[in-house]
Amino acid sequence: MTARELARQLKTPYTTVAGWLQNGKVPGAKAQVIGAFRVWMIPVGVLDTVNEWRPKPGRPIKAAGRKTGAKKAAKKPGAKKKGGAAK
Numbered sequence: 001m002t003a004r005e006l007a008r009q010l011k012t013p014y015t016t017v018a019g020w021l022q023n024g025k026v027p028g029a030k031a032q033v034i035g036a037f038r039v040w041m042i043p044v045g046v047l048d049t050v051n052e053w054r055p056k057p058g059r060p061i062k063a064a065g066r067k068t069g070a071k072k073a074a075k076k077p078g079a080k081k082k083g084g085a086a087k
Contacts, residue, residue, distance in 0.1 A: 003040040009047055010054075020055070027053055 001009075006026070007017040020026050021040050028043040046053075 001042045001044055001046075003042065006042050006046070010050065025053055025055065 003017050003021055004014055007014040010017070017026075018040075021029050021031075021042075026042060026046060027049070028046060030041050031038050032041055033039075
C-alpha cells in the first residue's frame with residue numbers, strides 16, 4: 001500500500017501520513033526510489049495495528065515544570081509607582 005492509500009483508509013490528510021512516514025512512526029514502511037520519485041511501501045497489516053502506533057490527535061502536552069504565560073511584576077510593599085509627579 002502507498003502513503004496515499006493509507007491516508008484514505010485512515011481518513012487522514014496525506015501530509016499528516018507523510019510526516020509519520022518521515023519520522024519513522026509507521027512500522028514496516030520503507031521508501032523505494034522508482035525513477036525520479038520516492039514511493040513509500042507500507043505493509044497492509046499496518047491497518048490492523050493502527051491503534052498501537054498512531055499518534056494521538058491534538059496538540060502535544062507541554063513538558064512538566066515549565067511555566068507558561070507572561071511573568072507578572074511582583075509588587076513590593078511601599079514601592080512607588082513610576083512616572084508619578086515629583087514631590
